[in-house]
Amino acid sequence: MARLIDRLRAAGFDLDGTLIDTAPDLGAAANATLAELGLTLLPEARFPRLVGGGIAILVERALTESLGHPPEPALRGKALERFRENYAARLFERSRVYPGVIEGLGRLREAGLALCCITNKHSRFALPLLEAAGLASLFDFTLCADEPARRKPEPAMLLDACARFGIAPARMLYVGDSRTDVLAARAAGCPVAAVDYGYDAELGNGEPQPDAFITSLAVIAELGADPAADAARIRAPQR
Structure with a gap:
């Protein structure tokens, strides 16, 4: 054949x-970032549906779901910076x-x-x-x-x-x-x-x-x- x-x-x-x-570690990094910002954490099961399109889009989606509305640019920028550090620390843990x-x-x-x-x-x-x-x-x-x-x-x-x-x-x-x-x-x-x-x-x-x-x-x-x-x-x- x-x-x-x-x-x-x-x-x-x-x-x-x-x-x-990679969703488990991306989700853990996102929730660590939300916690640092004093925002509501998201269920782990949500993250496979938030992944796709890159880290900036993932952070935007996570913030929007946590806040219930799109984030302000300043918050988005701060969250993206913190997410990068949090994710770099746990790339292949889970x-x-x-x-x-x-x-x-x-x-x-x-x-x-x-x-x-x-x-x-x-x-x-x-x-x-x-x-x-x-x-x-x-x-x-x-x-x-x-x-x-x-x-x-x-x-x-x-x-x-x-x-x-x-x-x-x-x-x-x-x-x-x-x-x-x-x-x-x-x-x-x-x-x-x-x-x-x-x-x-x-x-x-x-x-x-x-x-x-x-x-x-x-x-x-x-x-x-x-x-x-x-x-x-x-x-x-x-x-």
Whole structure:
């Protein structure tokens, strides 16, 4: 059977919600920040739905839910500064690598694919997080959105990754967990798969749609050349 990876030369991966469940530590940092500001803490179960779009957006959402209204700019700025310090102190205390990630990346390496991580997370957090999780050495490089203009859904980082690999975008699969990831891949011209365990509860409800939903990174190496037709390995998201 023809396999998807036989027509690929590389694969890129989102970080939060795709490689690592970071919501527990992000939530702990957010609640520590709210506590320092004398604000109401949020239930831990809320944070997976607040993650996505970067730290500034997470802080904005947490403040809005805690206050019951959008924060004033001065409070938002103070909270963002405190959140950065609180999160840097607990990057990988309660976060965990998702099942199948290490196995899946290893299989793709064995198949000869180059690998990279492409994340909207700032390098201050993303690089030490990948090191702490034991994933950094599995990637050829990691691209981070330290410049806001490069953030997904803009395709800039995906196109840069393809240029580094010396390949056309159609030769790099991008794997993420959100509509932002799908839009970035579509804009870059990359095929895209979405994990069905991530943070974006709306992914799969209308457009944009990925080429495939996958239950684990471990199944990528087994996907058929037409992933949307591979019913044995792909299913609609259960969120």
